[in-house]
Amino acid sequence: MATFRLAAFQKLLERESVPVKREADLTSDYYGMLVFDRAKMKKYLSKEALKGVLDAIDNGTTIDRKIADGVAMGMKAWAIENGATHYTHWFQPLTDGTAEKHDAFIDHNETGGVVESFSGKLLAQQEPDASSFPSGGIRQTFEARGYTAWDVSSPAFIVGTTLCIPTIFISYTGEALDYKAPLLKALHAVDKAAVAVCQYFDRNVNKVIANLGWEQEYFLIDEALYHARPDIVLTGRTLMGHSSSKDQQLDDHYFGSIPERVGNFMIDLENEAYKLGIPVKTRHNEVAPNQYEVAPIYEEANLANDHNQMIMDLMKKVARKHKFRVLFHEKPFAGINGSGKHNNWSLSTDTGVNLYSPGKNPKGNLQFLTFVVNALMAVYKNQDLLRASILNAPNSHRLGANEAPPAIISAFLGTEVNKMLDLIEQNVSDKKMTPEEKTSLKLNIGRIPEILLDNTDRNRTSPFAFTGNRFEFRAVGSSANCASAMISLNAAVASQLTEFKKEVDEIIDSGVKRDEAIFQVLKKYIGICKPIRFDGNGYSEDWKVEAAKRGLTNITCVPEALEAYLTETSKKLFTDQGIFNEKEIEGRVEVEYEKFMKKIQIEARVLGDLAINHIVPTAVKYQTLLIENVKGLKEIFGDDYSTLAGNRMDIIKEISEHITAIKLKVGEMIEARKKANVIENEKEKAYTYDKTVRPFLDDIRSHIDKLELIIDDEVWPLPKYRELLFNS
Numbered sequence: 055m056a057t058f059r060l061a062a063f064q065k066l067l068e069r070e071s072v073p074v075k076r077e078a079d080l081t082s083d084y085y086g087m088l089v090f091d092r093a094k095m096k097k098y099l100s101k102e103a104l105k106g107v108l109d110a111i112d113n114g115t116t117i118d119r120k121i122a123d124g125v126a127m128g129m130k131a132w133a134i135e136n137g138a139t140h141y142t143h144w145f146q147p148l149t150d151g152t153a154e155k156h157d158a159f160i161d162h163n164e165t166g167g168v169v170e171s172f173s174g175k176l177l178a179q180q181e182p183d184a185s186s187f188p189s190g191g192i193r194q195t196f197e198a199r200g201y202t203a204w205d206v207s208s209p210a211f212i213v214g215t216t217l218c219i220p221t222i223f224i225s226y227t228g229e230a231l232d233y234k235a236p237l238l239k240a241l242h243a244v245d246k247a248a249v250a251v252c253q254y255f256d257r258n259v260n261k262v263i264a265n266l267g268w269e270q271e272y273f274l275i276d277e278a279l280y281h282a283r284p285d286i287v288l289t290g291r292t293l294m295g296h297s298s299s300k301d302q303q304l305d306d307h308y309f310g311s312i313p314e315r316v317g318n319f320m321i322d323l324e325n326e327a328y329k330l331g332i333p334v335k336t337r338h339n340e341v342a343p344n345q346y347e348v349a350p351i352y353e354e355a356n357l358a359n360d361h362n363q364m365i366m367d368l369m370k371k372v373a374r375k376h377k378f379r380v381l382f383h384e385k386p387f388a389g390i391n392g393s394g395k396h397n398n399w400s401l402s403t404d405t406g407v408n409l410y411s412p413g414k415n416p417k418g419n420l421q422f423l424t425f426v427v428n429a430l431m432a433v434y435k436n437q438d439l440l441r442a443s444i445l446n447a448p449n450s451h452r453l454g455a456n457e458a459p460p461a462i463i464s465a466f467l468g469t470e471v472n473k474m475l476d477l478i479e480q481n482v483s484d485k486k487m488t489p490e491e492k493t494s495l496k497l498n499i500g501r502i503p504e505i506l507l508d509n510t511d512r513n514r515t516s517p518f519a520f521t522g523n524r525f526e527f528r529a530v531g532s533s534a535n536c537a538s539a540m541i542s543l544n545a546a547v548a549s550q551l552t553e554f555k556k557e558v559d560e561i562i563d564s565g566v567k568r569d570e571a572i573f574q575v576l577k578k579y580i581g582i583c584k585p586i587r588f589d590g591n592g593y594s595e596d597w598k599v600e601a602a603k604r605g606l607t608n609i610t611c612v613p614e615a616l617e618a619y620l621t622e623t624s625k626k627l628f629t630d631q632g633i634f635n636e637k638e639i640e641g642r643v644e645v646e647y648e649k650f651m652k653k654i655q656i657e658a659r660v661l662g663d664l665a666i667n668h669i670v671p672t673a674v675k676y677q678t679l680l681i682e683n684v685k686g687l688k689e690i691f692g693d694d695y696s697t698l699a700g701n702r703m704d705i706i707k708e709i710s711e712h713i714t715a716i717k718l719k720v721g722e723m724i725e726a727r728k729k730a731n732v733i734e735n736e737k738e739k740a741y742t743y744d745k746t747v748r749p750f751l752d753d754i755r756s757h758i759d760k761l762e763l764i765i766d767d768e769v770w771p772l773p774k775y776r777e778l779l780f781n782s
């Protein structure tokens with residue numbers, strides 16, 4: 055076996071699972087021990103500081119300097135007691151992942167020594183250099199300076215020896231340069247809009263919270279094998295590799311028993327997550343070999359998203375400890391399932407009602423239907439924006455690829471809710487309903503809870519599925535920051551609810567009773583958004599035809615999908631609600647174009663290198679061996695050699711053909727890149743990369759994968775799929 059691959063294997067055989075010690079037997083005994091939560095605030099803050107910060111968290115009041123100083127003092131004391139020596143503003147720039155710059159808690163004292171110090175000013179605001187973070191033109195036109203500002207709604211936490219303070223990241227002129235700032239604005243918008251609608255049903259509602267429960271899928275591969283695959287190291291996915299004879303055909307991995315080494319990784323991860331107050335609850339094997347999932351109990355969306363970012367970071371660290379590497383790439387291995395991150399989303403009130411749970415009485419159900427129908431309308435009207443919010447280079451491998459959400463956005467409702475909507479559409483005529491009609495409708499609505507409790511009709515092929523008490527937005531990619539999807543979804547729903555309220559109020563003003571007015575608007579909406587409702591198989595070819603007839607869009611090209619951010623409707627949606635200004639939208643899309651282009655650029659470079667300096671030399675070596683063999687046969691058997699050596703001569707030719715093709719195509723790919731690289735406009739460059747560079751990746755790969763099947767396994771340099779996928 056080629057030395058690199060062999061060495062990896064030897065290490066693998068020596069692996070022992072790393073035993074894990076949980077912090078305490080009972081999770082509740084140490085849950086949140088590294089979080090500056092309310093309980094710690096009570097203990098470490100003065101009465102005044104506590105009141106100020108809780109007021110800010112619960113009611114959005116601003117924190118003045120004195121309060122901030124008080125909070126900083128308590129936070130510092132707690133952090134130092136728990137081993138922290140440094141603090142950092144922790145933020146989520148538009149890269150993949152989070153950013154932090156650590157500063158020690160020290161300052162000079164009068165006698166030339168140092169003293170531990172931290173102030174309200176340092177807690178509230180910092181000024182990192184923004185020039186090395188993507189901003190999509192915003193930083194060129196303005197200043198390089200950027201600010202991070204404390205997000206009081208997400209508690210500070212300790213990682214290692216550092217106190218991490220969740221912050222937003224904005225430019226000197228106030229434009230958002232991160233995911234968190236617009237997410238908070240979108241959540242605020244949906245809160246306001248939903249409260250206004252809730253008031254029709256319950257005057258006591260003062261706040262509506264958007265909830266998020268993410269399901270994080272990932273692959274684990276052994277560290278030694280990982281290092282023997284430069285493509286995985288540099289791009290997060292395999293750029294070559296023939297499929298394994300056995301992979302997921304037998305469905306024997308899904309929900310299967312968890313291998314011990316992996317199990318220990320999971321326990322360790324959960325232990326660390328609990329210390330950080332991340333409520334992880336579910337762990338299981340996923341469909342593909344070596345693929346797994348972790349999911350928490352859902353939380354308020356901003357906190358849930360912070361927790362997702364934190365756990366992704368944690369997973370990388372804990373995986374190393376167990377000599378694994380975790381892959382978040384949406385499609386690390388061709389031909390088998392990739393990884394997503396379902397975003398379970400719902401709205402709930404401060405009166406304890408989940409607006410997506412069918413109510414216990416007709417009034418509650420009318421409210422439930424109001425929120426369902428408005429969500430459908432939002433998805434219908436903003437299908438392109440929602441697609442854009444989840445689409446990037448890695449996720450494009452999944453989308454429309456028959457294993458993950460299709461590129462057509464549609465919504466699954468299930469039999470019972472569909473029945474309800476159909477009933478409203480048919481029964482509520484433009485004239486007033488008869489009492490019988492109303493009763494029958496109410497009765498039917500009233501039956502929803504029983505039936506939904508046994509929510510069996512689940513549809514895994516729908517990108518936006520109602521699952522009994524929430525919608526699952528299933529198109530989100532495993533490596534994504536959920537905020538991207540959550541900003542668009544909540545903004546769309548907020549805007550829709552506002553429009554709904556306006557329409558209903560107008561009808562009420564014309565003298566119609568409130569419930570009647572709501573019914574009328576819902577009926578109208580049900581008619582309008584009908585095309586988005588689809589409970590069938592989202593992967594089928596028939597659906598593509600049907601969806602086109604319904605006027606739904608079907609876009610798999612990333613640069614094209616991203617344009618949805620720039621339409622007048624999308625811009626208006628965001629600017630009207632103060633979530634983004636135009637500059638921010640344009641900047642953000644430019645960053646996406648740039649990221650898309652760069653990912654393909656890196657993949658093309660890596661593939662080109664590996665093809666030329668790993669694969670071609672190996673192929674030549676093996677071919678030379680065959681040539682020697684044929685020569686030997688000729689020496690011994692004279693003219694009869696050709697019958698004896700026939701198939702070897704065929705292989706020699708076949709290898710030559712592949713080598714020639716690889717060399718030619720790598721050359722062409724380099725030329726295509728050169729041409730694309732001089733394009734200055736990011737959008738045009740992304741399109742050009744997609745159209746002229748990207749196709750080479752599959753093309754070159756197909757030749758390499760064929761060589762993998764012919765060439766002596768002894769000399770093949772890279773761990774194969776069967777090795778990568780079945781060793782943990």
Ligand code: ADP
Nearest residue numbers: 265266267268349350351352398399400523524
């Ligand atoms: P599935 O069967 O869909 O794979 P999981 O248990 O893996 O379910 O994950 C479901 C996720 O949905 C969890 O994070 C769970 O807390 C979350 N969830 C449950 N109810 C709601 C809700 N009302 N709103 C948002 N998320 C929810």
Ligand code: MG
Nearest residue numbers: 269347349396
């Ligand atoms: Mg799940």
